[in-house]
Amino acid sequence: MTALPETAPPRMAALRRRLAGGTNSQWFPYLLVLPLVLVLYGYVVHPMFATFSESVSENGTRNYLQFFTSSGVARESLFTSLFISAASVLLCGIVGVTMAFLLKRFSFRGRRLIEAIILVPAALPPLIGAVSFQLLYSNIGIVPRGLQALFGTERPIMAFDGIAGVLVVHTFTMYPFFYLAAAAALAGMDPSVEEAAYNLGAGRVRVWRTVLLPMLTPAMVSASLLVFMTSLASYTAPLLFNVSQTMTMQIYINRTNGDLPMASAYASVLGIVSIIFLLAMRWYEGRRSYQSQSKGISANRRELTNPIGRWLAPVASVLATMVLLAPVATIALVAFSENRTWTTQVLPETYTLDNFVTIFSDPKAFEPILNSLQMSLLAAVGCVVIGVLVAYAVRRLKFIGRGLLDVAVMIAWALPGTVVAINLISAFSTGNAFSFGQVLIGTFWILPLAYFVRFLPIVFRSSSAALALIDPSLEEAARNLGASWLRAFYTITVRLMLPGVLAGALLAFVHGVGEFVASVLIYTSSTVPISVAINNRMYSFELGTAAAYGMLQVALIFVVMWFSGRLESSRTATRRAEQWTN
Amino acid sequence: MIDVRLTAVSKRFDKSSDAAAVDEVTVTIGAGEFFTLLGPSGCGKTTTLRMVAGFYFPTSGQIHFGDDDVTHWSPNKRDTGMVFQNYALFPHMTVAQNVAYGLRVRRVSRTERDRRVSEALAQVHLSGYGARRIDALSGGQQQRVALARALVIRPRTLLLDEPLSNLDAKLREETRTEIRRIQRESGNTAIYVTHDQAEAMAMSDRIAVMQSGKVQQVGSPQEIYYRPTNAFVARFIGRSNVLSLPVVGAGENRVEVRLSSGATIEVGAATGHGLTEGDTALVSARPEHITLAGGDEESALRGRVTHVEFTGMATNLTVDCDGTEVMAAVIDAPATINVGDLVGLRLVRERLWVVKP
Amino acid sequence: MIDVRLTAVSKRFDKSSDAAAVDEVTVTIGAGEFFTLLGPSGCGKTTTLRMVAGFYFPTSGQIHFGDDDVTHWSPNKRDTGMVFQNYALFPHMTVAQNVAYGLRVRRVSRTERDRRVSEALAQVHLSGYGARRIDALSGGQQQRVALARALVIRPRTLLLDEPLSNLDAKLREETRTEIRRIQRESGNTAIYVTHDQAEAMAMSDRIAVMQSGKVQQVGSPQEIYYRPTNAFVARFIGRSNVLSLPVVGAGENRVEVRLSSGATIEVGAATGHGLTEGDTALVSARPEHITLAGGDEESALRGRVTHVEFTGMATNLTVDCDGTEVMAAVIDAPATINVGDLVGLRLVRERLWVVKP
Amino acid sequence: GCGGSDDADTGSSGTPTAEKFVIYSARDKSVTDYVVEQFTTKNPEYKGKVEVLNMGAQEVLERVRAEKANPQASVWWGGTQQGLAAGASEDLLESWQPSFAAKMDARYKDEQGRWFGEILLPEIIMYNNKALTPQTAPQDWDDLIDPKWKDKIIIRDVAASGTMRSIYSSMIQRLSPDGSNPQPGYEWLLKLDANTVEYAANPADLYLKMSREQGVVSAWNLQDVLLQANEGMPFDYIMPASGAPVLVDGVAAVKGGNTAAAQKFLEFLFDDSLRATLAKDYFQIPAVEIGEKPEWLANLNLKPMDVDWDVIGKNETAWITHWNAEIKDKG
């Protein structure tokens, strides 16, 4: 036993007694989160305060008063942004959860394929991805023009414009947040709870409404936070669909105008709104418990016949696939069309391989791809390590400042990428305490670090949602059997969180590969990420070449997703889904 | 009237293996009957119950509710109320919300619902716990919530999977009276799984004894106790001596066997026992049906006492009769009996019964 | 030698409310002792056990293991093996992996580990189930895995929270013998929670009876059964009549009370019972300590039989004695006793005991 | 910056052991690739030592601004007059006097030698030559606000584009030479907004929408129109009758960078034959006259509008902010 040696001097003994608690001691949570708090403080919180003080530097609170005057752009932008964000959450929620339901609860031909491509929209390359939406759904898009040609109308039909267009893009690119979270939660849920509801006479819809969805709350909260904040910080979509009265557009415009304080005011408001939303969600989630209280482990085998599902699910899924793949298909069309020949036609008339030839004939063509892969992978690993730890600390440990830590992690997500990048540059262009005296700007490490800071919230959130469903007594059992905290943590807790963690890591990786706004400010010539390569082609209006690059990126992410799908023992998943359909 | 009928129901979890969790079970449960499934751990009780509830589909066989073939109905159409062995409470709801769930689904009005919920909570001695979160309850309290949730909807068929296993004796007795009362009043059918034989005996109209997925015997508690079909049932329900004795004569409902002393006795047997002279019959004799015999009695087993245990009302003896250990629970045993004594044991003839191996 | 000591341990889940789940519990458990916590559902047994294991910290009070104050030690330092009431099995591991977990942590060599795992599985009758997934086990099988997982590491202190609640009588008896054997062999301490009084009586060296978070009595099974401190303990452990009788004389360890017939009898009482002439004493009399009295006996209770139940060895009578219902379990009751008969009941003097309210 | 001083003394010696240097460029990648290749051929000691990062003009400013404490770049190549001026006023740029400065018109360079105009960007009217002919296209700025062009005009979103900011500011300044009364300009822009069918997010978006005929007329810079037309896009331009505002696009050496190399590179950039090639192949109008003009340049009857860039410099932010808040999408 760990009895203290009697020879220990009294003061040593006192200290050792205090530390004897080990992970039980009240210091443990602080020790665990201390490094993280430093990182977050240095790169997120401190810059955030700097931003705030910048916003009040010149004329005090006057910048903020603009948000309260009825005619101001500021207020309108705030409302528009809030509206877009709320609507995006709703739409993404509906699409994501429905897809999770169809794919995880039914088995049908082609389900695996859809599962593999389901995240492709999230992998759409920046700029070219947005362009593909325009080419599809806007006034000049294939669909409206096709319909116009079909019905011979004067104007394009069903063209998405303005806020509607933004919402389409948001729904497409962000529903994976919901899909992944819901899918992971569905897999981790105690099935007998659902059975109990059926047994009490509830129909499928009712069970969803009253049991499954509430039980998915942690996942929904996590996804809602991510989508809400992404929408709030979304830039390209409003830009392309001409919704200039949004917060991010105003930040950009004010920066270009050189009105840095006003831009900072916008950024601060963005942060404040995000914090309020985060706190509201935390409160909502915290009211209930979601951990299974069942005794033992119930079989994951439930068998329900459902003739409607058997037909509906495949049909719905085929439709979904078409819609999902449309933007990618559009990029493909562009990639195979000759630069600048596709103008007023509904579809391009001439096709060519030139764009790919152009890329492949460049000896350095693969460099951006490899760079992006490498840096995103590094960042994803970092996100997993830190994100999981923080999620654990915030959910399971009691310490002062728990809520603040939660807020700090998420703030990085709410800030526009440009702001994060600029914060990083100022933090690392000289050696200081937070960078351990290292100058990172101009080195390889700055980009992975940026991705890490930006995408940590994804992993953190999804891990935290996964953790909410896990019965803490499992970890207790491991501790009781003699496992140290660390061992219990990685052999039990992390292992059970894995679906959620993997989902988050995948998203973080995918986002890393596509990241542009921050990358463009900190990349170096040896670390050109793929997004910057695409962007360069875009600016010289070599759409086809850019699209060809985009296709490479999509293909690459597809491969990664396919592999990670295998990793997560898709065999059991399939079996499970089969049992549901029976 | 027949309420629930299982016809040759089997369930194989693993298509490749040939062990079935439930194997060709055929039982018929009358309306209003209190029917118990009894059997050792892992014998297929829960699996059977889950097929009745609709969570598993039989690999083969049919399930009827009255005249309806419900084999493939979805669970929510069946109007069964199940207490899950693992409780399966809704963790995101309070105690009262859990109990009220089934009533909500049934669109019971608010006032009526509140009334019934608090009534149900009172029945399981949890009044005042309505607003608690499930994770702030003790194990036994959770089990009672699960019970209240199933009872409150007064389902056509109650399915109770060890609903009292985590309760103390006092509470258990009260609750079991309560369950029985509710079931009788509503006239509904109940299928009950328990591992407590006394409970099964006390509560049930009929009992099905299962082993390795197969039903060994179905009958009233008395039938099962006094006329077990086979050695397993005889031994599983209470304690029993199963003696191998040579058959010297056989009738339709009786068999004549010879004891080691040479005396022959007639023993009851089920119709169609199929034994003839020369066979060896297995005869079940419960300890309390064995008494001490006078030294000169002919039809007695003789042996040496190997163990004596005084339990108050009766004295438990273990006697070695020619290598067979025989247990006897003797009332009014002389205080002088000691280990090593030679005793004679008389079998209470009317209570002996021939069982299958 | 003292192994586990709880000193005024309290646990309040809700700081605002004044109800404590565990309330000033002080018990001392010797090394190698088999100690049982007994009490109604929700009385704080699990909470106490969890504080010993280190999952809850006492709101106040200390816990010592030997000379070490372990109140704030982390669970993995305590070398306790716990069977959780809800099993807490690792869903992502097979049966064998679950059982092996504690051994792996202890760096037991592979061969040794395999040996001990299969031994432990055999002890709980699950040989051959090693490769199964946990969710492919029945409830009772899961419980046995949980038990094996705790037993296999031979911990210094075994903490068993209703480890047999989902097993059938046969298996339960076998497993309980096994647990006792393992515990005796290793000489380690066990704290056992059960709701089965017979089990508690049969297994325990000492029992603590709890109610609403408070320990009511600690003692050997005999003490608790024959000399309960208060009416609650008397009624909770087995069945008991608690009669209110006027005190006519008091000694240090005895009290003289008057029966309704006018006769006085001497009843045993704990030292410091504090009763004096004129008080009313509560006297606990178990049904089996009440026999039928001859019609002329003086020191007898008289009443009319309201209920007769023949249970084989004994006949349970309920008799209404001047408004007090008295239960008696009479051996050799004349077959002629019927409801409505007037009977006399004799109390077995040596077994009566004065209890606190 | 500490990094800069190290580089300075090694670089100034001009030995073959040259230090590497970084260029932030808002120029097209094809241009930068070509120029750098020429540069290293001529200065072999710099082979493999020149790094070019291509990005938007705004990003160059953001980056240089953020890296002030430890500059990473040595050359800022390509940026509007306004952007460079902002950089200069924030003390981000090195002040020096290159050999070509003397030949340069004072309008096209910073007084203190912190930046120098490299090329001139006339802002003209652009149209889709499949939908319109040179005759049917609008001939002057004021034609753009004619209701007949309603929903025919596409504008690259103004606030984020140097080109567009210049054009819009010029339009205001045109109607109020001292900039004191922007109201007539605002009204003019309101009418233009009424005719504008859509604002394009970026140049690519503008080209896409123009070529797909969501609109057929725009205001844009000459070089890009010619480049795109040369690549086969259906674009052509009209030199506005009342003149084209001429923007200056310039270069600078970043303060604290590898100054020696930066100066060497910038000197090379003003090499006559190089500029002739760039003028010919990339439609650049050099800020310093070159000897042999390519045909298109010779035929270009550039008619500069008389724009007071100082007035614009003072008011641009206020005007564009006003436009953004009060005019955009309100006409």
Ligand SMILES: Nc1ncnc2c1ncn2[C@@H]1O[C@H](COP(=O)(O)OP(=O)(O)OP(=O)(O)O)[C@@H](O)[C@H]1O
């Ligand atoms: N996490 C909690 N929060 C609030 N109250 C709790 C919590 N856990 C238990 N309780 C309450 O504390 C009391 C004691 O609970 P405990 O689990 O110790 O009971 P128990 O004796 O183990 O009962 P059982 O035999 O039913 O398992 C109960 O009334 C219970 O409702």
Ligand SMILES: Nc1ncnc2c1ncn2[C@@H]1O[C@H](COP(=O)(O)OP(=O)(O)OP(=O)(O)O)[C@@H](O)[C@H]1O
């Ligand atoms: N999902 C499953 N997959 C595979 N085998 C299973 C599954 N569920 C149960 N079994 C096996 O089927 C058999 C019957 O299980 P069942 O749960 O019906 O037992 P039970 O009679 O309820 O036992 P207990 O009293 O222990 O709860 C057991 O041997 C069990 O291991």
Ligand SMILES: [Mg+2]
């Ligand atoms: Mg079971």
Ligand SMILES: [Mg+2]
């Ligand atoms: Mg408990």
